[in-house]
Amino acid sequence: NAGVTQTPKFQVLKTGQSMTLQCAQDMNHEYMSWYRQDPGMGLRLIHYSVGAGITDQGEVPNGYNVSRSTTEDFPLRLLSAAPSQTSVYFCASSYSIDQGGSGNEQFFGPGTRLTVL
Amino acid sequence: GENVEQHPSTLSVQEGDSAVIKCTYSDSASNYFPWYKQELGKGPQLIIDIRSNVGEKKDQRIAVTLNKTAKHFSLHITETQPEDSAVYFCAAPYGQNFVFGPGTRLSVLP
Numbered sequence: 001n002a003g004v005t006q007t008p009k010f011q012v013l014k015t016g017q018s019m020t021l022q023c024a025q026d027m028n029h030e031y032m033s034w035y036r037q038d039p040g041m042g043l044r045l046i047h048y049s050v051g052a053g054i055t056d057q058g059e060v061p062n063g064y065n066v067s068r069s070t071t072e073d074f075p076l077r078l079l080s081a082a083p084s085q086t087s088v089y090f091c092a093s094s095y096s097i098d099q100g101g102s103g104n105e106q107f108f109g110p111g112t113r114l115t116v117l
Numbered sequence: 118g119e120n121v122e123q124h125p126s127t128l129s130v131q132e133g134d135s136a137v138i139k140c141t142y143s144d145s146a147s148n149y150f151p152w153y154k155q156e157l158g159k160g161p162q163l164i165i166d167i168r169s170n171v172g173e174k175k176d177q178r179i180a181v182t183l184n185k186t187a188k189h190f191s192l193h194i195t196e197t198q199p200e201d202s203a204v205y206f207c208a209a210p211y212g213q214n215f216v217f218g219p220g221t222r223l224s225v226l227p
Contacts, residue, residue: 004160033214040126042206043161043217050213058214090160097213104149106215108160 001026006091006109013081013116021076021112023091029107031094032074033058034066036087037111043090049074050097081116088113119144119211123218130197131226138221140207141189150190151215152181153206161206165192197225 045058148169153161
């Protein structure tokens, strides 16, 4: 299994440009999510999905869109990039969202480092 | 909502010493607490977790303790080694997701 894969690894955008960060997993996980990581602020949830066709907002959703047309893929779209979106983005997946049950472990991708000028 | 605090933000120890990182949470209904390790340039990886029906869990050199009354849980690393140098995150459940602490950068000095 490749686990969780993300592309690209690095990206530089100009303010106002749009782009899509790709995320895929081959573990047949129902739950997928996107986080951004900024210094001193840990991981903050942007959007998440509990299954194909179902998405919801996390803590910091503004400026981002997601879709989940298949179980495997969960792309993150930046509509009009802003310098405040400079960050490292992580995609994660897990088998279950059942808190306290088995399958809670989140598997993270290697991250995409995005710089917006 | 859930609020997770984590201390210290940075920690330096001599190789062979122990390291302790503490997290507090606010939602008394939370019942599952994972710890993640993030090495430089990589995504976080689960290293240990604990459920609310136990007070302590060990896995070789790492252990996690949970005090539900005080709403805090701690990561203990014994006999630290250079490869333990990383950023460590705690997390607590919130709805269908998790809230992460801000992270602790652990440096193990040779």
